Amino acid sequence: MATSAVSRPKGASAPGAEDLKKYLRQMVLIRRFEEKAGEAYSLGKIGGFCHLYIGQEAVAVGTIAALRSDDYLISAYREHGQALARGMTPRSVMAELFGKVTGCSRGKGGSMHLFDLKLGFMGGHGIVGGQIPLAAGMAFACKYRGTDQVVTCYFGEAAVNIGSFHEALNMASLWRLPAIFIIENNGYGMGTAVARASASLDLSHRAYSYEMANEVVDGQDVLTVRNAMEVAVARARIEKKPTLLEIRTYRYVGHSMSDAAHGTYRTKEEVEEFRKRDPIVLLRDRLMQEGQLDQAGYDALEKDVIAEVEDAIQFADSSPDPEPSELFTDVYAPGA
Amino acid sequence: MATSAVSRPKGASAPGAEDLKKYLRQMVLIRRFEEKAGEAYSLGKIGGFCHLYIGQEAVAVGTIAALRSDDYLISAYREHGQALARGMTPRSVMAELFGKVTGCSRGKGGSMHLFDLKLGFMGGHGIVGGQIPLAAGMAFACKYRGTDQVVTCYFGEAAVNIGSFHEALNMASLWRLPAIFIIENNGYGMGTAVARASASLDLSHRAYSYEMANEVVDGQDVLTVRNAMEVAVARARIEKKPTLLEIRTYRYVGHSMSDAAHGTYRTKEEVEEFRKRDPIVLLRDRLMQEGQLDQAGYDALEKDVIAEVEDAIQFADSSPDPEPSELFTDVYAPGA
Amino acid sequence: MAVITYREALNQALREELQRDQNVFLMGEEVAEYDGAYKVSRGLLKEFGPMRIVDTPIAELGFAGIGVGAAMVGLRPVIEFMTWNFALLAIDQVVNAAAKLRYMSGGQIGCPIVFRGPGGSALQLAAQHSQAWESWYAHIPGLKVVMPGTPADAKGLLKSAIRDDDPVVFIEGEMLYNAKGEVPEQEEFIIPLGKAEVKRVGTHVTMICHSKTVNIALKAAEQLAAESIEAEVVDLRTIRPLDTETILASVAKTNRAVVLEEGWPFAGVGAQVVDLIQSEAFDLLDAPVLRVTGADVPMPYNKQLERLAKVDAAKAVAAAKRVLYLA
Amino acid sequence: MAVITYREALNQALREELQRDQNVFLMGEEVAEYDGAYKVSRGLLKEFGPMRIVDTPIAELGFAGIGVGAAMVGLRPVIEFMTWNFALLAIDQVVNAAAKLRYMSGGQIGCPIVFRGPGGSALQLAAQHSQAWESWYAHIPGLKVVMPGTPADAKGLLKSAIRDDDPVVFIEGEMLYNAKGEVPEQEEFIIPLGKAEVKRVGTHVTMICHSKTVNIALKAAEQLAAESIEAEVVDLRTIRPLDTETILASVAKTNRAVVLEEGWPFAGVGAQVVDLIQSEAFDLLDAPVLRVTGADVPMPYNKQLERLAKVDAAKAVAAAKRVLYLA
Ligand SMILES: Cc1ncc(C[n+]2csc(CCOP(=O)(O)OP(=O)(O)O)c2C)c(N)n1
Ligand SMILES: Cc1ncc(C[n+]2csc(CCOP(=O)(O)OP(=O)(O)O)c2C)c(N)n1
Ligand SMILES: [Mg+2]
């Protein structure tokens, strides 16, 4: 299997300036949303585990830009970014983080378990690797029904060492399931650098064990991500073949709210170094250089985003908890 | 990682005629033993699941010929051949199949759970893939203690699709554990041909995911097997690196006693075709051609083996069952 | 009524539900070309083709998860575990995905899936292949656990399980596959989940059982009847949700109970039944409730030891006599 | 006696056993360079080096099996699960290998291994991360199950577990890591497995508890004492083997019992304790034994709902009053 070169599939239109601005806004929204979520966590408004997406915005935005509205997505516990990029409102996501009944999962799921069936956003899963077979199963359903939907599955690079990755990718390739498996390689699984967990650093090459197409993608450039994803989506939708994408990115913040951004397993300098290729700055500068955006335009965009996030916080804060009786609902189907 | 060419490690001596005759005798012993075990099963002397090794003899004999007496071995449920090749007596193995207290596991393990700690034969395991992490763990112990023992782990080709294979091989390579992982590729996992279960037919190539040395070996020629194994053993013992060997062989009989040799998932012709490269015949003919053995010598060898197997049957049949009180022993350590 | 085997009853249930609903498919090791390791799916590949009767690699965690994923988007998978022993490898997907999706998603995502296959011990399969897992699955909110003991129950309950909108753990008895019994022939023969059945009426002692222990209880009841002791045999059929009403009604009549199960004693299904009876019917009990379980050991291979380890009618009779203070 | 935290007590136990026996090593995710996800292994990498304090990839099935393999040839691994929820992926190695090797090998192969990590729920970790697994492991012959509720028990029991020649499932309380208590300072402070402890003496009702529910029971006992009800608090400490003597001796005195546990009700540890008491002490009981358990639902994320789902002193007090027919 050769790694396919990134070339735009026939019929796919190159993103225009408006698209790019949309991506920029989405990335800024995720960034500001996550910053606010971090604050709310410190204030005790959000509890449990909370894993922020700061630094990885281009992965969610770039990949989702290549999807259709009837496609399915599934992710791990670090999924706020993908949820927002998919179009879930900041209100419904923030309210979920606050545990409110207005949240996307009625306050019963929390940060790690965001769901929105209408948008095909199939969760937020907390067991490392657990969502990979689920993704293959949804892709199986697409094939079974003969639709041309595709399934996108996100997981961290540390998940490539767990059995479910192996089992699911083998079956996905064997059965030609329309799935795109995305390794979000942010360099670390908690405090463990890739090289301390994976016998081979070429994570995308694991696809060869399953004769699956694969590619390494620069995850800080949203357009590169989108391009690579378009190829993978076309392969799934038209050729009915899965792809493994290793998208290289970086998380600026700690693993979760209880983990420091640096100090234990990585240096401040390393984080600073990666921040130089910030996905938002890269796209903003590009748009500015191309004359598609000026400082005022960017400021307006940011202001708008901040207002939207602020509104989400207000909404979440003022929403009610679920009724006590909800403790016992949704264990089984209604009427069961 | 390049696949290493088969070359004899420095210091290893080429097997002489006496060695070859020993291998021949071991293979014949396994063959006759298994035939008798099959008979005893039909007579109701053996119960449960019973998986015969007929056709695969050269794998056990060739690999074990390259090992030292203080090395460890571990296998799946199709392990009679390896147990005998390792030097467990036909008496202790047959008595175990008969469920007798004189059996290697005191009649409590049966066909799938042969153990002999003194010979480093660490079982017979019934959950597909389960023994692979155990092997890595024993290799970890060898490394931990700083010995130069190595661990050999046998499993069927169908086990390469299960998570424990993936997890164990990654760690074995990452930590440079002295283990040799042996895929006994006999073409089928129960009724499933390799191509219906594995997305890639190059099973040895799965090692690349872990940057592990690997090789495909003709499993019907005991010398080829021994040569490949010697390289792998040296790599483990001296270089402290694991190897994945895919040894291609064939099982002549059904998966277990309840499965027909052919008819459902393979044809009689296919079985006949594979029988043409019988490991025993190959070695016997070679020894005869080289003038190391004549028909009379072979007949004597066979007679001797048959007597030994007959003795094992008598021994097993006349041995007592474990005492009823043994039901409750060995659940915990004595005195616990 | 036709007399068919438990295996045929399961096969009929699968065939009828596959015919009735395009969303139903069967997936597992050797279910298609091999007709099933225990031949439960005989003929189904031929009738429904390889998209609906799907052979898998040996990858329990993976294909269980694939089933759950398919169920999340509305298919109705039937996932066969060759035996429930191997499902230990897949248990994370059963417990952490299937059983929790509806709750975690605030009711959005259902999981209409059936996991099925043989459980418990057969003959001389030794420690790793002779285990009864019902108490584990019944511990988990979000799952239903069904264990038929007769061909009719096997058919009617499997049809219900496939139509159910929640994940169902359906544990068959490997030693029951050849058991014969009458099964109603009408197409819509359905037995609702969550309903126990009184398999024999009696007045002196209640014997509570499920799956393989149903026949053992009936045999014990016969032996007891020879001594003029009338045992009532309550077959739970569904372990979760437990039919507390039927159990308590029987105990209210007999004032004594014995609980049988194939599995190990500690925190088994029987412990829960005992808890139920003593907490809800304490004042009605004339004797402690006794349990008859498998021995608290890994299963030995040796035939004699295995026999000692298993529940049998003699042990059930002895327990019944003890609660009647006759021994 | 020093006052230290439960976390420090575990750390001391690990350090001392690592010092005492070269065969002991610690393996798990983030145990070395990160000092443990919950900092239980703080400083151990520095003291013992990377061969004995081993960080693993995320591969529970694999590294649990590696631990078992190392134990088969005589090492004494301590395998840390970051939480017991993730151990579901490894449960095949715990149940089908560790628990059965000695039996299947006819006594040849021992498995002196400790599997440890936090179990149960913490705060708002939602359904997949808030589960109590003790009844599952205690169901399995071949395993021992230990659940300390105080720093002293944590230290003394972990040392015993590491020295034990059989596989031990050692479940810590995530919410207990910061709990402080007196711990004897002598080097050889050891608490034998299989011994419950009366944590408070009383005469009116026995409250049986373990791990996190110990503090809840003690708090409830205090509240009851204010109403002149003297509850005896029995901390099981080891779930398997169960200290039946201590339980029965207490019930013989009080004639009434309440059993607390964090987990789900169906076939929980409490069901087994109820079974024990009613079968062995039926005639001594003045009331049914009642259970106080976690709600029978996946754990919700919302804080208020979570609070409702959990066991607390008020629920324990109410149950005690019910068995005293005071409510
Ligand atoms: C099976 C399992 N083991 C351990 C954990 C605890 N854990 C949560 S996140 C994590 C690290 C995952 O790293 P990676 O896959 O790279 O994703 P990232 O957090 O970097 O997005 C670990 C060990 C878990 N949730 N599931
Ligand atoms: C985890 C697991 N799943 C299923 C089985 C049932 N089973 C026993 S052997 C076998 C086929 C294994 O084939 P392979 O690995 O090629 O070994 P072979 O029998 O050919 O030696 C299966 C599916 C099992 N023992 N364990
Ligand atoms: Mg990562």
Ligand SMILES: [Mg+2]
């Ligand atoms: Mg095979």
